[in-house]
Amino acid sequence: MRWSQLHIPTLREDPAEAEAASHRLLVRAGFIRQLMAGHYSMLPLGIKVRTKIIAIIREEMNAIGAQEFLLPCMHPAEIWERSGRLGHVDVMFRLKDRKGADMVLGFTHEEIFTTVAEELSSYRELPQFWYHFQTKFRDEPRPKSGLLRVREFTMKDSYSFDLDEAGLDKSFDAHRAAYERIFARLGIPAIAVEASNGTMGGKDSLEFMCPSEAGEDLVATCSNCDYAANLERATSALPAVGDEPGPAAPARLETPGVRTIEDLAAGYGLAADRQIKTLVQVMNGQPTLVLLRGDHQLQDQKLIDATGVSEIRPAHPDEIQAALGALPGSLGAVGVTDLPVIADLALRGRRDMATGANTDDVHLTGVDVDRDIEVGTWADLREVTAGEPCPRCGTPLQLIRAIECGHIFKLGRRFTTAFGVTVLGPDGSPIVPIMGSYGIGVERAMAVIAEMYHDDAGLAWPVQVAPAEVTVIPLSPRDNAVVTTAESIYADLRAARTDVVIDDRDERPGVKFKDAELTGIPVRVAVGSRDLVDGLVEVARRSTGEKERVPVDQAVKRVTEMLAAAERS
Ligand SMILES: [Zn+2]
Known part of the structure; x- marks a missing residue:
């Protein structure tokens, strides 16, 4: 090249x-x-x-x-109809041909x-x-x-x-x-x-x-x-929580103005991990209660994976009001039997918990999850956070x-x-x-x-995927000896089956060096008038910046050695 x-x-x-x-x-x-x-x-x-x-x-x-x-x-849409995916994948490009037939770009x-x-x-x-x-x-x-x-x-x-x-x-x-x-x-x-x-x-x-x-x-x-x-x-290995048995039935707690987990924790001494967070999600059109521990966040993809439902969105306030009779801030699943309830595994067996009463400004305490809530599906729904214990060995996760x-x-x-x-x-x-x-x-x-492979000067490709393995640079394109030597090294490298380019442009050395670094060619052979007087050329490696002067007749051997070493490393 x-x-x-x-x-x-x-x-x-x-x-x-x-x-x-x-x-x-x-x-x-x-x-x-x-x-x-x-x-x-x-x-x-x-x-x-x-x-x-x-x-x-x-x-x-x-x-x-x-x-x-x-x-x-390009495929006929009918094939995607057969698998049931037509119309259910939002990244699918669709088009019609001149006869009006439905087509899909795969x-x-x-x-x-x-x-x-x-x-x-x-x-x-x-x-x-x-x-x-x-x-x-x-x-x-x-x-x-x-x-x-x-x-x-x-x-x-x-x-x-x-x-x-x-x-x-x-x-x-x-x-x-x-x-x-x-x-x-x-x-x-x-x-x-x-x-x-x-x-x-x-x-x-x-x-x-x-x-x-x-x-x-x-x-x-x-x-x-x-x-x-x-x-x-x-997932992570959460520490087990030892709950007190709690009262025989949930008790009402007036909580005027309380809208968040934090409000309830700060105002009533009910720590977030003793609360049940109730989210209302519309899943394939069906309002569904999703329960998590108060200090845990829902991981949306886990909910999709656990239910197989692809269309999920948070319910609007009017939908929540219609379904539960209260607004976010006082929602709960105690006594709810007409809506599906999906609960995160971290709530399993928990007792003496607090949750909304489905009446604005009222909560329930002393809730026993197994006793008081009809959970239809248990699933891992919460998003792991950094520092939680590894599920296999307990080391904090990153x-x-x-x-x-x-x-x-x-x-x-x-x-x-x-x-x-x-x-x-x-x-x-x-x-x-x-x-x-x-x-x-x-x-x-x-x-x-x-x-993975770049620095301030540009790209630095690994040899096996580089756009060329070697660039041979005649530094003074008007010096006959330089050009002849560079051309002969180029020809020998081609004969040695290396992927080589010669920068034969009529440009200043600085431009050629910059482009060689920017494009990230792993090995560079620079042929300059001054070195050539001593019978030497400069061979340099892009990734490490190492440079060495080698005799002209050793250049090809040195380059192939360098390429082989780079490919092994
Ligand atoms: Zn581990």
Whole structure:
């Protein structure tokens, strides 16, 4: 590659509105350009990195026996109707063709791969691992942060088809191991954390999370054992509370003006952990009481996961008044039999508690949860906070920001059942295969690597995904000896099959050095008139800043050694 012929539009200034380092630097170093919010054009250097990321993922997928497909990104809406997801996914892009037929731009491919699975016929064919690299479209409400949250991106998604749960366990473990190798090779320090399945259903769900301040997720981690979970799933070992038995029945307590847990605690000596917090949530149109300990917060995704209800919102005051006869501040579940009640596990067995009486300015004390409240569903609903004890070992948990880089989960038979996929078992009876689903966002991986590997001067790619491995820089393009030496080193590096670029532009050395640092090419060979008098060139490593002068005829050997060492580290 000759720099003079490449389109690498580097910028001297950071782009406005770019906050995440990856966004700022990928634009500034000429890797990507925004077309509109959430949609990016990938320029030649971006394509080089993307291609290398894809190659690593492909190698590891093929290594576990996965087969590559390519399924369309535009689908007939009818297929999504069959799975029951049409109209229930707010990020889905929909359109009509010229005949007025309803179409969908895929945000994932469970349905489409399942249509292909309709032609599986015998248990002998299973397991199958199928994958593709395909564009996904997601109508994100707030696309931002460059490639981290976009509306159009490439995903490697794979799907496994197995005869039974034991087979799925094996397929899941094979993918988990492949993902660990992929992220290690990409240089992404991802940790596998327990996750929610979101709208997909199924069980056993792991996200691969890369700790980063640019992340939008919070992960609870333990510094002592390997416990790690997305905040949407995290639990902790709360200390047991020993309650007094309390009175034989709840007692009324006049509480004029009390509206909050804090008011009741401060004014009446009823500590927050001795109170029951009553929230009214409208779930698929049904007002529902959600109970938590007074000092605990509801984690919305846990409520969704516990109930399978996707449409949940807090009730409006008039809805609350109609349902319970009181306004927020005096709500409670004692004696409520006509509304569903879901309670957090931390309330189980609690006695002598305080809660609202469903009469404004009145509370009840001496409430025994098991005796006085008709709880329909017990579930883990509360959000863990930093410092609570790890559920496995008791060490205080930490909460860290992280970027989701991959997600693998056991999908179950939802799609194979919906599409009528069966294979004949050993005894000739039909078996519905069980599926797993596994995804990695390619451009997001690129952004995460940029987040991990950069400094004030620019990007600093790991060798295995770098846009080029080496740049050869003739410092004085009008000095014949310099140009001849640089060209000969360039030719030798090409012959040695390194991915090399020569910066043959008629520019000052400072411009070339700056661009080499900004674009993050791992190794630089500078050929200057003064060193050349002594028969030397300068070889420098981008990530460490190490520089050394080596004889011209040793340059190629030294560069290849450096690349090999960098790739191993
Ligand atoms: Zn622990």
